Each structure stands twice: as structure tokens, then as C-alpha cells.
Amino acid sequence: MADAAPAPHVLEVKNLSVEFHSAGKCVKAVRDVSFHVDRGETLAILGESGSGKSVSASAIMDLIDCPPGRITSGEISYRGRDLLNMPAAERRHVNGRKIAMIFQDPLAHLNPVYPVGWQIAEAMRVHGMPAAAAKARAIELMARVGLKDPAARAKAYPHQFSGGQRQRLMIAMALAYDPDVLIADEPTTALDVTVQLQILRLLQQLRDETGMGLLLITHDLGVVAEMAERVIVMNAGEVVETGTTRDVFKAPRHPYTQKLIGAVPGQGGMRTGSVGAEPPILEVRKLEKYFGAYHALRAVSFDLHAGETVAIVGESGSGKSTTARAILRLDDADSGEVIYRGRDLTTLSDKEMFALRRDIQMVFQDPTQSLNPRMSVFQIVSEAWRIHRDILPKERWRARVLELLDLVGLKPDHADRYPHQFSGGQRQRIAIARALAVEPRIIICDEAVSALDVSVQGQVIRLLDDLRHRFGVAFIFIAHDLPVVRDFADRVIVMKDGAIVETGTVAQIFEAPVHPYTRALLAASLEPDPDLRGSHDPRPEEVA
The missing domain is CATH 3.40.50.300 (P-loop containing nucleotide triphosphate hydrolases)
Incomplete structure (x- = not known):
């Protein structure tokens, strides 16, 4: 009896290339990129601005403006089916329900004139859920991501929430249909170290509870070391290195990866100079x-x-x-x-x-x-x-x-x-x-x-x-x-x-450090070392 064919990856990108045409010029933003994500794992795409990591994620979600952007080659498969050849109506059913995305700046992606509960429920209404059920589900999701008094806070507006709370709202919106894959594009870049760690812990908890695959896009090596099992490194639109997080961090092979890891701050000696006897300026x-x-x-x-x-x-x-x-x-x-x-x-x-x-x-x-x-x-x-x-x-x-x-x-x-x-x-x-x-x-x-x-x-x-x-x-x-x-x-x-x-x-x-608050800040600061994963200690959350 022949062996059964292996189950397809929940998300697989093969030989993806994306071009942008503007002012008579052609920019090859993504070139022959391949990776996959399985349920229950976290894959990180690591790279600096312009590396093509966010363009790759936008291609998955069909968010590339055409024109000027154009996918010139490749496949994007969800459970073995190529999204690029899927009818538009069916792909809309996948996007948001099966593959969801949260963005770097939640304030730019939340409408300032609508209450947050209404906005979370909107995606569910668009996909056919009755308004009353969508409203109840929105309140349930706000509680799930750790927002206190969700029924009352659902009536509040985006500006009435902190940065960390707004990111929780975006996560709640993405979780509306318990997606198989969650794409997180720089979800903690502008957050304080303690709030960053709280958001990352929340993503880990939700991944473990639901079994979803997490595709984490970031330029922060500390976030990758804390979160990901595997990592791909992108530079100038290409994948230059891939492997387990520990292998990439401990024994980087590509010069670009070596340069990234070598540039991480906090690895050198501390200043010991004195200000001298001069009066202050x-x-x-x-x-x-x-x-x-x-x-x-x-x-x-x-x-x-x-x-x-x-x-x-x-x-x-x-x-x-x-x-x-x-x-x-x-x-x-x-x-x-x-x-x-x-x-x-x-x-x-x-x-x-x-x-x-x-x-x-x-x-x-x-x-x-x-x-x-x-x-x-x-x-x-x-x-x-x-x-x-x-x-x-x-x-x-x-x-x-x-x-x-x-x-x-x-x-x-x-x-x-x-x-x-x-x-x-x-x-x-x-x-x-x-x-x-x-x-x-x-x-x-x-x-x-x-x-x-x-x-x-x-x-x-x-x-x-x-x-x-x-x-x-x-x-x-x-x-x-x-x-x-x-x-x-x-x-x-x-x-x-x-x-x-x-x-x-x-x-x-x-x-x-002497003060407990200082010690809490230092404990929550992520280091680019996968061997220290799980050792950071976030402060008790105050999200009310």
C-alpha cells in the first residue's frame, strides 16, 4: 500500500515575485520568495525596511494595489489551494475568516468616528453574521484579548485607548472567525517594553489555544528570539537565509544576517565617564x-x-x-x-x-x-x-x-x-x-x-x-x-x-536597579537570544 500524501501546509508561498511600476521605473520588491507556515507554529520574517517582508504579506492578503503593483510569478496556497487562481468571491471568504492580519499602527487602521465594538463587529456583519450576534461576539472577543469591562468599552472610540489596548482591539478584530493563520506585521514596534511583552504573550496564548499558525513580520531580533520556531531573513526582496531561530541566531551564514545580529544594541561596554567639576549647562x-x-x-x-x-x-x-x-x-x-x-x-x-x-x-x-x-x-x-x-x-x-x-x-x-x-x-x-x-x-x-x-x-x-x-x-x-x-x-x-x-x-x-519599576522594565526588555526565551517577566497588566 502506497504511503499517504503528506498533508499540505496551512499556508505556503512558492517562488513569489512582485513588481511595482511607477514613473517609468520597475522596482522588483519581492523576488522568488518561498516559505510555509503550519498550524500551531510561529514563523518570523526578519528584515529591514525595504526588504520585501510586508509586500509578501500584502500579497497573501490580496492587498497590493494593482496598478502600480503586480504579482509576476509564484503561488500562494491555503491548505493546498492556490489563492491566486481562486475566484474573487471565494478568496474574500478566505481573507479575514481563514487568514487574518494585524498591522503595525492600529490607530491608522481604526476608524476614529465609530465605536470600537461596532468596528470589530463590522467584519462579521460583512461575512453575513446577524448584527446582534456580531455585537455579542465583538464583546466576547474584547474580553478574550484582556480588555476589562468589554461591554462598556465597546462603546468607546479609538482615541480613548492606549497604544497597547488599540493593538488588542486589532487582534480581537482578526480573531473574529478563529483564523487558521494570523499575520502580524510589526505588531509591537512602537510599544513600551512591558506592553510589547504583554502583546507577544497574548499572541502566544491565542496561538496555543486555537492552534493557528502565526506569521510574524518584524525587524526586531529580540521579538524573533522570543516568539519564533523558524525564521527567514529577507534583504532587497530576496530570502537570504532560513532555518530554526536558534541556528540562525547562533550560527548565521549569510553576511547580511551576520551584519544584522552584529548591529544589535546593548552588547558592548557601558560608559564610565565622569561629568567632572564643571557646573551643569x-x-x-x-x-x-x-x-x-x-x-x-x-x-x-x-x-x-x-x-x-x-x-x-x-x-x-x-x-x-x-x-x-x-x-x-x-x-x-x-x-x-x-x-x-x-x-x-x-x-x-x-x-x-x-x-x-x-x-x-x-x-x-x-x-x-x-x-x-x-x-x-x-x-x-x-x-x-x-x-x-x-x-x-x-x-x-x-x-x-x-x-x-x-x-x-x-x-x-x-x-x-x-x-x-x-x-x-x-x-x-x-x-x-x-x-x-x-x-x-x-x-x-x-x-x-x-x-x-x-x-x-x-x-x-x-x-x-x-x-x-x-x-x-x-x-x-x-x-x-x-x-x-x-x-x-x-x-x-x-x-x-x-x-x-x-x-x-x-x-x-x-x-x-533599586526601584521595583526599574527592575520590571529591565526584566521585560527582550534580548536577541533564543536560549533566553520565556525568561522575561512582564508587569501585571493594567488595561482598564
Whole structure:
């Protein structure tokens, strides 16, 4: 008797190629990519921006815009049936019901004008479920993903939920029909370390309970090490390496994989330098800030010395960004002092503050939103000289812009391009060049590298470090990525609920944390080592 044929993989991609045609050019975004996912397992697709990992997932879900995109070859099979040759009505039945997807930015994928319960039920109504049954199922799903008081919260709107809660809502939406495969595209990129671990634990729990296959798309090696049994590594649209997670991490074969793993922050030595006896360049004293009844800052005090980097860490809502905005007078503090060069910034007039603002610059988290899309790079970098007319004569603007672009690792011809023509890392370099145009003494980086690929992140950190040594620039470095803080900072401030709960040198904070909250943050930080899987300890969830 002949052996029975092996059961087909629940999802299999064979020799997939995708092209995009625009402005007379052809970009081969995915080239001859193959992989499979079985029920009950997690496969990670690892790669940096532009590697083709998200395009591959979009092809599975039939989300590629045609035109300009086009699948030129390959098969995408669900339980042995090729989705690409399936009738449209039947494929719509598979998408969402059998293969579901959650995205990186839930706020961009949740409609702000509808209650969340209505939105979760919408997919079920579209697939024919009666409205009352869909509403009940939506409330059940909200409870399943750990949202408290789901019947009441179902009536709330997306802006009334935190980032982690919104990601839970997206997961609830995807689970409506208990799919066989869940595609998670960068599901935790912008989340705090503790919230990230909670979301990953939830995905693991749901996978184990339902037996679904999980296709995890990410550039975070710590997430891959914690979650995946197998991994494929993509670069420039191609699969360059595949294997078990442990084999790929412990013995990478391809140079690109070796480069990725070698670029992971937090692997080198910690800073041991002293600030010396010089007086601080900035003194923050007992800052208080209220937003209505909400107490956002509680007696926040710290010093910053020339050439020093002070990192401020903590979860969303801890007061990190509010502290930065209060220093810059983007939000006025209700009380307290910010002493810079002997003057209290909180008491200065708008005209006086205008003159000093050039000394303290800020680099924001998302350069896409902080750079004017209608302005060229030359206009963006030189804009400060139009405002502060005494800095540089206009005839020298062009030469100085090219100098600054070279300083941040960009090319002269980039000056005449626009922000949309650059990668995320390049846009962040443009933002840094803009900050340097006024020759500041202090730069505040508010999550300036959190969304960047690991190798680009390392390049930007090295750039900032070089600027610190060459020009004596001091940095306030706001971050939730603890390995990056470990590499870059001299001192660390830990904030929770608007107050500083612990402060010390990098070695003191990372090797001998005192406060339970600091220990919880460090315990939840994922390391790119599959041998440490399951050893991280998330804080008890507060999702109400």
C-alpha cells in the first residue's frame, strides 16, 4: 500500500515575485520568495525596511494595489489551494475568516468616528453574521484579548485607548472567525517594553489555544528570539537565509544576517565617564505640570552637563515627553524652574525665549511628520537661518547645507530632493542636520531612533555620539529601547506616573536597579537570544 500524501501546509508561498511600476521605473520588491507556515507554529520574517517582508504579506492578503503593483510569478496556497487562481468571491471568504492580519499602527487602521465594538463587529456583519450576534461576539472577543469591562468599552472610540489596548482591539478584530493563520506585521514596534511583552504573550496564548499558525513580520531580533520556531531573513526582496531561530541566531551564514545580529544594541561596554567639576549647562528644578485634573509632572528635577547624555526612560504616560516639552516651553510648566546659562526659561518673554531657542533643539520620533513634505532638504535645513537671520549670510547657505548633509552621512545631491524620496533612517538624518544648523548646545531626542531598523539605529547613534565628542553637544535622550540607552547614555533617569523614581549611572541602573519599576522594565526588555526565551517577566497588566 502506497504511503499517504503528506498533508499540505496551512499556508505556503512558492517562488513569489512582485513588481511595482511607477514613473517609468520597475522596482522588483519581492523576488522568488518561498516559505510555509503550519498550524500551531510561529514563523518570523526578519528584515529591514525595504526588504520585501510586508509586500509578501500584502500579497497573501490580496492587498497590493494593482496598478502600480503586480504579482509576476509564484503561488500562494491555503491548505493546498492556490489563492491566486481562486475566484474573487471565494478568496474574500478566505481573507479575514481563514487568514487574518494585524498591522503595525492600529490607530491608522481604526476608524476614529465609530465605536470600537461596532468596528470589530463590522467584519462579521460583512461575512453575513446577524448584527446582534456580531455585537455579542465583538464583546466576547474584547474580553478574550484582556480588555476589562468589554461591554462598556465597546462603546468607546479609538482615541480613548492606549497604544497597547488599540493593538488588542486589532487582534480581537482578526480573531473574529478563529483564523487558521494570523499575520502580524510589526505588531509591537512602537510599544513600551512591558506592553510589547504583554502583546507577544497574548499572541502566544491565542496561538496555543486555537492552534493557528502565526506569521510574524518584524525587524526586531529580540521579538524573533522570543516568539519564533523558524525564521527567514529577507534583504532587497530576496530570502537570504532560513532555518530554526536558534541556528540562525547562533550560527548565521549569510553576511547580511551576520551584519544584522552584529548591529544589535546593548552588547558592548557601558560608559564610565565622569561629568567632572564643571557646573551643569541645564538645571531642571521641581517641574510641575497638570492637564486638567491629570498630574503629568511631579517635582521633576535633574542636571545636564556639557557633552553629557542623560537618558529618560519609562512607559507611555510616564512624563518623559512632557518633561522635554516643558523644557522647550512647547507646553508651559505650572511651576518649577529650567535654568539655562543662569536664566530661568520659564520666566522669559516670548521674544527672549525666541533668542535662546536656537541653543536647545529637538529631534522628534517621526521625521515623516516633522519634515515639511513640500520643502526640499535644502529648504528644510536652511529654514532656521531665515528665522534667525544673524547666524549665516544667505550667500553661504548652500555651502553650509552641503557641509551639514556630509556631516550626517548624506550626499550633496540629496539637498534638492524631498522627504518622501528618503528612507526612515535618512529622514532622521535630515532632522538631525536641521537641528545642527543653529549650532545648538543641547539636543533633545524624543524617541528619535525607536522606529528605525537595527543597523540604521546603530548608524544614527554613532552619528550622535560623534557630534557629542566633536562639538560638545549635550543630549537629553528620551527612549523606551533600553539596549540603545545602555549603549549611548552616561546617566539614566527612570520616570513613572510623572515622577522620577530612580536615577544613576548606566552601570548603576542596568546592573543594580533599586526601584521595583526599574527592575520590571529591565526584566521585560527582550534580548536577541533564543536560549533566553520565556525568561522575561512582564508587569501585571493594567488595561482598564
